[in-house]
Amino acid sequence: MERKEIDQKVKDFLVSEFEIEESVVVPEARLREDIGIDSLDFVDIIVIVDRTFGFRIVPEELKDVVTLEDFCNYIDSKVNQ
Amino acid sequence: MSHRVVITGMGIWSCLGKNKEEVAESLRLGKSGIGIDPARKEIGFHSTLTGIVPRPDLKPYLDRRMRNSMADETEYAYMAAREAFEQAGIDNEYLLANEVGILFGNDSTGKAVVDAYKRMDEMKDSFLLGAGAIFQSMNSTVTMNLSTIFHLRGINFTISAACSSGAHSVGMAYLLIKQGLQDVVLAGGAQEVNPIAFASFDGLNAFSKRMDDPQRASRPFDKTRDGLIPSGGGAALVMEDYDHAVARGATILAEVTGYGFSSNGLAISQPASEGSVKAMMRAMSDANVTADEIDYINAHATSTPLGDKAEAEALTELFAGKKAIVSSTKSMTGHECWMAGASEVVYCILMMKNRFIAPNINLTEVDDAASRLNFAFEPMEKDLNVVLSNSFGFGGTNCALVLRNYK
Numbered sequence: 001m002e003r004k005e006i007d008q009k010v011k012d013f014l015v016s017e018f019e020i021e022e023s024v025v026v027p028e029a030r031l032r033e034d035i036g037i038d039s040l041d042f043v044d045i046i047v048i049v050d051r052t053f054g055f056r057i058v059p060e061e062l063k064d065v066v067t068l069e070d071f072c073n074y075i076d077s078k079v080n081q
Numbered sequence: 082m083s084h085r086v087v088i089t090g091m092g093i094w095s096c097l098g099k100n101k102e103e104v105a106e107s108l109r110l111g112k113s114g115i116g117i118d119p120a121r122k123e124i125g126f127h128s129t130l131t132g133i134v135p136r137p138d139l140k141p142y143l144d145r146r147m148r149n150s151m152a153d154e155t156e157y158a159y160m161a162a163r164e165a166f167e168q169a170g171i172d173n174e175y176l177l178a179n180e181v182g183i184l185f186g187n188d189s190t191g192k193a194v195v196d197a198y199k200r201m202d203e204m205k206d207s208f209l210l211g212a213g214a215i216f217q218s219m220n221s222t223v224t225m226n227l228s229t230i231f232h233l234r235g236i237n238f239t240i241s242a243a244c245s246s247g248a249h250s251v252g253m254a255y256l257l258i259k260q261g262l263q264d265v266v267l268a269g270g271a272q273e274v275n276p277i278a279f280a281s282f283d284g285l286n287a288f289s290k291r292m293d294d295p296q297r298a299s300r301p302f303d304k305t306r307d308g309l310i311p312s313g314g315g316a317a318l319v320m321e322d323y324d325h326a327v328a329r330g331a332t333i334l335a336e337v338t339g340y341g342f343s344s345n346g347l348a349i350s351q352p353a354s355e356g357s358v359k360a361m362m363r364a365m366s367d368a369n370v371t372a373d374e375i376d377y378i379n380a381h382a383t384s385t386p387l388g389d390k391a392e393a394e395a396l397t398e399l400f401a402g403k404k405a406i407v408s409s410t411k412s413m414t415g416h417e418c419w420m421a422g423a424s425e426v427v428y429c430i431l432m433m434k435n436r437f438i439a440p441n442i443n444l445t446e447v448d449d450a451a452s453r454l455n456f457a458f459e460p461m462e463k464d465l466n467v468v469l470s471n472s473f474g475f476g477g478t479n480c481a482l483v484l485r486n487y488k
Contacts, residue, residue, distance in 0.1 A: 019145045041146070041212070043208065047210075047211045050204075050209055059208075
């Protein structure tokens with residue numbers, strides 16, 4: 001999957017399903033502090049990522065993910081490994 | 082010191098309407114909210130009859146996280162609570178500055194539990210159930226969600242007492258306020274209406290089979306009654322200490338003056354007139370009124386052969402030859418189960434404030450056991466001062482409430 005497509009799909013679900021303002025969803029935004037994703041939201045993200053990208057997140061693998069760009073890098077590494 | 086307990090706000094979401102005005106109109110016209118859910122036949126129900134309750138759109142009011150944690154009945158209860166707080170003049174600013182409690186009757190959240198389990202079975206991974214599943218799947222789904230949304234910081238729990246759940250929640254709120262432990266409590270009842278919630282109840286062969294004539298199927302006290310019709314929704318009441326309500330300039334709708342309870346201690350599904358009589362007598366004694374003073378009785382009667390007969394016998398023992406007019410609004414709503422005791426308080430107060438009695442529709446041939454009672458066969462214009470509302474449930478849990486109009 002093209003990286004551009006990954007970025008767009010992540011942005012789409014954050015805006016449509018998590019109702020995050022589109023202007024906040026930028027690569028450098030921090031998931032927790034800037035976008036407002038908390039631990040319960042992460043549980044829903046596992047469900048949406050499974051549906052959208054076809055793999056199951058292992059929560060421990062997200063420990064170094066801080067920004068949206070980190071998160072998209074993580075997805076990229078899983079779908080294109 | 083004993084405190085007077087009043088109601089200053091009401092909200093309702095039911096098969097009779099999506100707010101007080103719609104519901105009052107349906108009650109006044111004797112309009113049934115019963116219809117058919119064809120899907121029930123396909124999944125093995127013996128009766129496809131149900132109250133037709135619309136799903137509210139919560140997106141304009143609540144964010145994703147809040148909506149995601151709500152079961153069907155939580156959504157109905159939220160709409161009722163919004164309406165009740167609005168009528169009571171209680172806004173977000175008030176809720177942030179004052180302690181308000183919550184007590185709701187709810188005795189299942191079947192669809193949420195089954196949906197979560199089905200997904201688990203399919204995906205073999207609990208991480209894929211989503212964050213909302215747990216908060217939808219507990220019986221306290223209504224109280225845990227509404228207390229969060231409305232910032233409630235007083236008493237907070239759910240009452241599970243079968244078909245008396247909603248009534249006991251009003252009764253418990255009444256006791257807490259009467260004792261001076263709470264100034265304001267949001268009390269109510271909620272009931273999911275989906276097939277999963279009612280499959281096992283259908284399995285008792287307890288539902289009416291009059292599927293060719295849905296709006297005439299619920300016939301409490303009629304000789305030809307053949308079972309109840311499941312229904313539901315949400316009902317909410319802002320209950321308040323009288324002095325507190327007066328001090329903040331609230332409009333008082335009615336006063337809760339009596340709460341009576343009892344348990345039959347008999348077989349699990351066996352109605353008993355003795356227990357019903359005991360609950361009604363306790364409620365009237367608490368309210369310091371006699372049977373002669375009751376203007377209207379909102380009967381529990383659900384349209385089952387045995388249940389209605391037992392209640393008719395109990396009502397006859399206490400009210401034969403008295404002025405009290407009797408009707409069962411379940412003739413229009415079906416049986417709103419966990420919500421019924423609270424919704425019927427809303428229906429009674431709508432009648433009091435609008436000066437009418439809602440009819441016991443479909444009562445064409447009165448059961449012999451009920452022949453000495455005065456029924457409202459048609460809508461009646463009537464000033465109501467004191468009313469009694471009955472709720473009885475599986476396991477023999479009985480509740481009676483006495484309400485007084487506030488003029």
